[in-house]
Amino acid sequence: MEAINKTLRIQFFFRPFSTHPEVQVVIFVAFLLMYLTSLCGNATIIGIVQVNHSLHTPMYFFLANLAVLEIFYSTSIAPLTLANLLSMGKTSVSIPGCGTQMFFFVFLGGADSILLAFMAYDRFIAICYPLRYTLIMSWPLCVGMVAGSLMLGFLLSLPLTILIFHLPFCNDNEIYHFYCDMPAVMRLACADTHVHETALHIISFIVLSIPLSLISISYVFIVAAILRIQSTEGRHRAFSTCSSHIIVVLLQYGFTSFIYLSPRSSYSPEMGRLVSVVYTFITPILNPLIYSMRNKELKDALRKTLRISR
Template sequence: MEEANQTGTIHFHFRPFSRLPEVQMLIFVTFLIMYLFSISGNFSISLIIWFNRCLHTPMYFFLANLAVLEICYSSTIAPLTLASILSVERNLISLPGCGTQMFFFIFLGSTDCILLAVMAYDRFVAICHPLHYTLMMSWRLCVQLSLGSLVLGFILALQLTVLIFRLPFCSSKEISLFYCDVLPVMRLACADTRLHEAALFVVSVIVLTIPFLLITLSYVFIVTAILKMRSAEGRRKAFSTCSSHLTVVLLQYGCGSLIYLCPSSNYSPDRGQVVSVVYTFITPVLNPLIYSMRNRELKDAMKRTMMQFLVAKSP
């Protein structure tokens, strides 16, 4: 077997969604629309939170961080995918380029999952300990939790990416996906990958299982506290706020678990393709819609911002 693990000679190419040009164009337009909606929706949420002082609270601080993460996360995958779909010939990606995309995908995706657990803790403190909320959720702690999510995601992504790209890749091959994900790239290595699969499982447990268990525990206490509330309006507001976050959690963790917590021997490229479209294109579009539709304060802030913009533009 030829040993050609040289970054200058090895290139990968992505599996096309279809061989028919008409179908490829339809997929390109659909993905482009979803990407633009994702960028504009998450950018709007971050700007509205930034410009409205009434939203300068820990909950909206974490939501703004999540929106910025979604913008970066989408931009890691979408532009290259769109270029690959539109390309007449096979769109090649070098080994370093593939490693870079994989690193940012793992880094931003991991940070996203960890931040969702932080947001669940914030809701737990706000509903179960409302009198001590300002003391427990200080701005210093909020910044530390956000930076901690970024640092942990960075460390996990760096270690896993370096471990995988130390494998020998013997020739240019097709990645059975539309971006450089861990499992499809590992399958292209000409070496034993059992250690790397174990490392991926450990990272998946840290990023998916542990935060999800913490979120579940938080919501057990949250639901118990909500049911004890005497005010129907208070219960409605609490359920509305938490249902938005819980919907995003189920989307994010559900898709991730289907890919990364299943045995690698059961990995299906076709299933991976479908699930990957959901959490790389559809979920970033749904997140701003879910939060804006279910959150009255955010909707009111959006209306005020739009009115201010229209007044400023009027002669």
């Protein structure tokens, strides 16, 4: 009991990006702008889908829910990161606080990855079975898919977070990161972490590899169906509805797989921190930009909304 109480009293600190205050301020401004841009971009997607009845379809329902997840996902990381940048690494976080951040990061990131797989299934049905699309992609099924992605994300994140924070933490309390990332936190434990690393790799495999495999299978059938379309315009239109999703999938799965599916022997704290900037701050900006730039219906709805607001 005394050891547990001692562990709970530990305060973690995050290593600053630089020892120079001027550099920290520049990084703070960059991170703040990225965070605000991601909030505005994803909120715009949600608002456009909400007010335009022509976008009340399964595809845009999933897109709006993806934008909601991105907002909460960014918010689980950004405030503490920004506070730490301003304080030159002097902002502390308790073990319960660190565990809470880790839980929501894994929960929302896992739900995001699973939802991308459901979005690939939606495109598969739309292109391969267009006449049965409205029958198969019913609203109860769509709502169930979103709820299922949240439930799976919750069930995967809770046991892993509990497992990691049952580790004893001793004197070293500086996390070589800008948030409570699992590999970085486990490096501070003063106990054997092989079981925890195995659990992390298993859950990462479930969250990343299985949905990515399902997405890949869906797109094999989608590409085959598109190639059977006779008209060039028809092929272009079918591909344009999928291209945005493909780009987002590559960004989301590529960088997170680099961190969570790599063996510990090849894990570099510095590289892990740099790569994490991409999927915590940059990707949430790119997602709404990619969908809005490559989706004609969304661009038309945005122009219509802007004209009405004037």
